[in-house]
Amino acid sequence: MDLNLSAVTRPVERLMATAQNGFEVLRLGGLETGAVPSPFQIVESKPMYKLRRYFPPDSRPGQRPAGPPVLMVHPMMMSANMWDVTREDGAVGILHEAGIDPWVIDFGSPDEVEGGMERNLTDHIVALNEAIDTVRDTTGQSVHLAGYSQGGMFCYQTAAYRRTKDIASIIAFGSPVDTLAALPMGIPPNIGAVAADFMADHVFNRIDVPGWLARTGFQMLDPLKTAKARLDFLLQLHDRDALLPREQQRRFLDSEGWIAWSGPAVSELLKQFISHNRMMSGGFNINGQLVTLSDITCPVLAFVGEVDDIGQPASVRGIKRAAPGADVYEVMIRAGHFGLVVGSKAATATWPTVADWVRWLAGQDSRPAAIAPMQDSDAEPDESGVALSARLMHGVAEASEVAWSLARGAAGAVVNTRKSMRTLAVETARTLPRLTRLGQINDHTRISLGRIIDEQADGAPNGEFLLYDGRVHTYEAVNRRINNVVRGLISVGVRQGVRVGVLMDTRPSALVAIAALSRLGAVAVLMPPDADLAEAIRIGGVSEVITDPGNLDAARQLPVQVLVLGGGETRDLNLPGDSNVVDMEKIDPDAVALPGWYRANPGFARDLAFVAFNTVGGALVPKQITNYRWALSAFGTASAAALGRGDTVYCLTPLHHQSGLLVSLGGAVVGGTRIALSRGLHPDRFLTEIRQYGVTVVSYTWTMLRSVVDDPDFRLRGNHPVRLFIGSGMPPGLWQRTVDAFSPANVVEFFATTDGQAVLANVAGAKIGSKGRPLPGGGQVELAAYDAEDDLILEDDRGFVTVAEPNEVGVLLARPWGPIDPTASVKRGVFAPGDTWISTEYVFRRDADGDFWLLGNRPLxxxxxxxxxxxxxxxxxxxxxxxxxxxxxxxxxxxxxxxxxxxxxxxxxxxxxxxxxxxxxxxxxxxxxxxxxxxxxxxxxxxxxxxxxxxxxxxxxxxxxxxxxxxxxxxxxxxxxxxxxxxxxxxxxxxxxxxx
Structure with a gap:
């Protein structure tokens, strides 16, 4: 009888308990647990953040002294309460019990603060930087920074920003560094970078992310686990005792833990640290200052989740290469992303290990057994992350322990197959429009340096353009400065077609001066400071000279009007009574009325744009460069080097040299990339700046890189961002030493005649010393058979020139396109009646694969x-x-x-x-x-x-x-x-x- 009664009452009791608990969840959002938050004090309160100190010390007798301070940093989309989800098992409670002094920075919910939805990443890093100073001043001790997910990224970035000052260590939990090494959901890196760039420029510059959307996005990354958790909750809704231990965590993840995310911050995250991956390459922009993780020198502890699909192991371990000056350790935990910091494994493994780490660094204990030095990893990105199959296996195994080994193998096969396909597709999409535009240029095409900068500033005004002395300038800022200088030039009488000398060191004002002359339609005569300036004035036909304060004394000796530009706000030109010198910085551009004749960027392809100088036999020889010639090199460089917005071109050569003007500046402007100007080639500065600026492409001439790779003190530790060296004339031996030193970087070697009619490029870099093949989209070239003994171009029985066979000697001929230099050696009826070719007078051989090898100049x-x-x-x-x-x-x-x-x-x-x-x-x-x-x-x-x-x-x-x-x-x-x-x-x- 009792058994029968029990069989009836138990289901009813269970149903009643389910209804009662369910009603409480619907009314209150969850079960009442009676949990009390850990006590904290607001030490500092600012509009951007509040700084909490948990378990603040007081003056009670017997109060133990505060231990080493740990400042914890939450990601932007998650509440700072994540560190205290449960008092007994939460981060602050466990650390306090272990004798650690826990601090938390709380960025608040931006949608509840005036101006909060305008916040960007820089605001968070500057705020964290201030908070570190406060903790240091309050405790008198260096600070351990601990950050979860994006909070860990903030820790890395802020430590680099302040060059590790007052930072005892960095502790990061599932924090991506090499973001393109392993994207969530198995997204291929090239596709992920393109998608991130698009979302940054066209989506999150217009909208913000509300808290509910951040929560939904997080849950969608692991839908099986989310569904299982909800099903378990429903199945146990009758058993309050079983639910209460995890109720605080469930409520945090389901509702309370998520806050809004400002659009500018999302956009900056996507652009700088996903699309451009600048935590690995360096050169990310904080308050106009360029920062690199290679400046981190404190110890680093990275927690790695074995099945973490957001901070995948390959991405997290990027810190080892990005910060070669730091001692980097890791702890591997069998957990997902959130499980690293909240939950049973976090309580039993993560936070006790953090306490042990802090004590070890303080010299109070030996190194914890769970902590091991992070090893270098050379794994391919597609093979190093948490594969989609592995993530699915983990989620499904929790629910049903179903084996998915076949899925893993299939996913790996798909990854390997798609590598070359997606790379080819992305690079083709990037270069094809440039080659198409290059092929459409004719004499009457309006094209110039000034016009391209205008286009880039219009398309991406906030795009980073010019890097110099550790600072960054946007396209919009540089373009505005160019327009102001144009007004200044007009005010002193410079008109379209006038030849104006540019006598300036390599600096932003020199780039602006050259671009302003281009926009005005004048001709920039690029004067080497160490040349015979009077002779350069004479043969260059110069009427005015633009100079900087450093070259003013030399310019004053010339018989032309001198225009002084740049030099900083504190300069003193000391110009009393010197009517031949005009300080351009004192001209108010807003007070200059533009004349009726002025049209911005009027230059045609055929128009002379620049005059550069070579020294031949000790004498200056002018080299005339049309807009077409500049465009050919600029578009060719951008295409051959596959330059994109994530690149930074390092300009080692002066802007008055053709390589600096045509290759470095030209390629960067057409590619929409950043250009870093250097004060000169010094081995120690080279290594510092390539990391500080995140240099991906280095331009060179001839043996320039020898002073770097052959320097006795040259040491390239850890990661470097360089992927390409581009230039011309590098000797094969130096070429080999360079690629060995900067592996896996490659060399793209160009050969171009002065008039630009013949352009070759060794894009693959496999044949060291070869000049490569004709540039796609460039002009047609052919190799005329040549008898070097008798100095004769060979002809067939009909009188047409014979084409050289593979590995035969030949003279390089170019089919003219665009304007023809009047001094060129023009030949007609060469291979067919009435055809026209230009003899470059360079002798080559062409191997069986079609690659060209330079043998020498015909007269030499x-x-x-x-x-x-x-x-x-x-x-x-x-x-x-x-x-x-x-x-x-x-x-x-x-x-x-x-x-x-x-x-x-x-x-x-x-x-x-x-x-x-x-x-x-x-x-x-x-x-x-x-x-x-x-x-x-x-x-x-x-x-x-x-x-x-x-x-x-x-x-x-x-x-x-x-x-x-x-x-x-x-x-x-x-x-x-x-x-x-x-x-x-x-x-x-x-x-x-x-x-x-």
Missing amino acids: LIRTERGVVFPESVTDAVGRINAVDLAATYSVEGADGVVAVTAITLRDGMAVTTADLTDAFASMPVGLAPDVVHVVPEMPLSATFRPTVSALRADGIPKASRNAWHLEPDTGKYKRLTAAARAQLCGTDDSSGAEN
């Missing part, structure tokens, strides 16, 4: 009694010897005619043998080896780091020595150059060159 080929020596081929061959630093090949007069000589410098502590030389030259596909090879103590270099031979040639045939060799024509081998052998080459009996 060395014709000896033995035959023709191709100087570039020889120099490349000897430069591949590991011991050789630099090389140059030139001709001198000998007893029996011309003698081919190669000069080399050696790397420190290395030597070259006769066997090295013999083997190196035997591998040349075409041409002869040099007659003499000798070691020189130093290779003369031009201002652009190009080896020069005029001084070497003047010394004649080298003297006999242990470091000089001559070729024995009969054997094809090299022997030591003796006095007798030298005398035979010289045709004298002079023994003054006796071997030393």
Whole structure:
């Protein structure tokens, strides 16, 4: 009877309990637990944040002294109460019991604060920076920063911003660093970056994220776990005792824990730290200051969730490479994202470990067993994250323990297959519009530097453009400055078509001056400060000179009006009574009325835009650069280097040099990337700035990078952001050393004629030393068969020029497109009746794959009694010897005619043998080896780091020595150059060159 009664009453009791508890949940949002929050004191209250100190010390007798302070940082979309969800098992309670002094920064709910929805990431970092100072001043101790998810990112960023000052350590829980290494839901990095960029520019610049949407988005990342938790809650709704221990956590995740997220902050997060991944590359912008995680030097402890799909292990472990100066440790916990900081595992594993970490760093205990040094990881991004299959396995295993091993294998196969496909698709989408626009340029196309900057400023006014001295300037700010300088130029009488000299060091004002002249339609004559300025004025046809205060004294000596621009607000030009000097900074642009003739950016492709100078034989030679020529290099560079908004181009060459103007500045402007201007090439500054600026692309000329990679103090620890070096003239040996030092970075080597009609690019970088292939979208080139012995271009029986076969010598011809330089060597009826080609006068060979290899300039080929020596081929061959630093090949007069000589410098502590030389030259596909090879103590270099031979040639045939060799024509081998052998080459009996 009792059994029957029990069978009836128990379901009824269960139903009644379910209804009662359910009604309480509906009315109050949850079950009443009687939990009391941990006590805290508001130490500091500002509109941006409140600073809480939990369990604040008082003056009671026996009160234990406060321990090391830990300042905890919540993510923007989650309430600061996350650190105290339950008093017994929450972070602040456990840390307090362990003798730690817990502090919490509370950013509040921005939708409840005036101006809160205008907050950006910088506001949060500046606020945290202030809070650290307060904690330090209050406690007298350095601060341990602890951040969950994005809060951990704030900790990293703020520590870097303040260069780790007063920070004892950083503790991060599931905080992504290399965000593109492993995106949630298995999103491919390229697609994720593009999507993040789009959302930042077109969605979150207009809308904010309310708290309910933040909660929903978080739950959707793991829908199975969310559904299981809700089902478990419903199934146990009758059992209050079973629900109460986890009720506080459930209520926090279901409703109370989520706050609004301002659109500007979301937009900045997506752009800087997901799309551009600048926590890894460096160069993120905080209050106009450029910051890099490589400035973090304090210890770091990263908690890694094995099944964390938001802060995936590969992404979290990026801190090891991003902060090479820090000692980085990790703790691996079998938990998801939120489980790292709240819940049973957090209470039993996470927070006791944090307390042990703090005590260890304070010297109070040994290193905890759970903490291990983080190891370097070279895993491919797609293979290093929490795979979608693994995440599904974890969620489903909690519900039903179903095995999903087949799904894991299938997902991995899909990942591997899609890599090359998505990379190709993204790069094609990026470069195709540029190549299309380049192909549409003709004489009457309006194109110029000023116009492109205008377009970029209109499309992305807040886009970061110019980096200098650790500061960042947006496209809108630079564009506004350009327009103001245009008004200043108009006020002093500069008009369209006028030639104006630019005598300035590489600095933002120089870029602005050049761009302003372009926008006005004037011609910028780029004057090297170390050149004969009076001669540059004369041959450049200059009527005015724009200068900066540093070059003012030199400019004053010139017979033209001097316009002074830039130099900072505290400058003193001391210009009393000097009517020939105009201080441009004192001109009010708003007071200048634009004349009727003024049209912004009037330049056509055919119009002369710039005049640069080369030094040939000690004399200045002007090089005229049209807007077309500039556009060709700019679009070509942006396409070949696949430049995008996430890139930063490092301009090492001065802006008055063609490489700085055409490649660095041109490529950056067309690509919409950031350009970092350098004060000059110094190895220590180079490594500092590539991290500080987040440099992804470095421009170079000739041997420029030698002073970096061969510097005895060169040490490249940890991660670096560089992916490409772009330029021209890099010797093969230096090329190899550069890619070895900066692996996995690549080199894109360009070859371009002065008029821009022929452009080659070695984009793949696989064949070191090759000039590559014609640039897609550029002009057509062909290789005319060439008899180097008789200096003749070969023709067929019909009189048309013969095309060189693979590995045959040929002269490079270009099919003209765009304006033709009047001095160009134009040929007609070359391959077909009436066709027109331009001879570049450069000699190449083309291998079986279609790649071009430079052999030399046609007039400078060395014709000896033995035959023709191709100087570039020889120099490349000897430069591949590991011991050789630099090389140059030139001709001198000998007893029996011309003698081919190669000069080399050696790397420190290395030597070259006769066997090295013999083997190196035997591998040349075409041409002869040099007659003499000798070691020189130093290779003369031009201002652009190009080896020069005029001084070497003047010394004649080298003297006999242990470091000089001559070729024995009969054997094809090299022997030591003796006095007798030298005398035979010289045709004298002079023994003054006796071997030393």
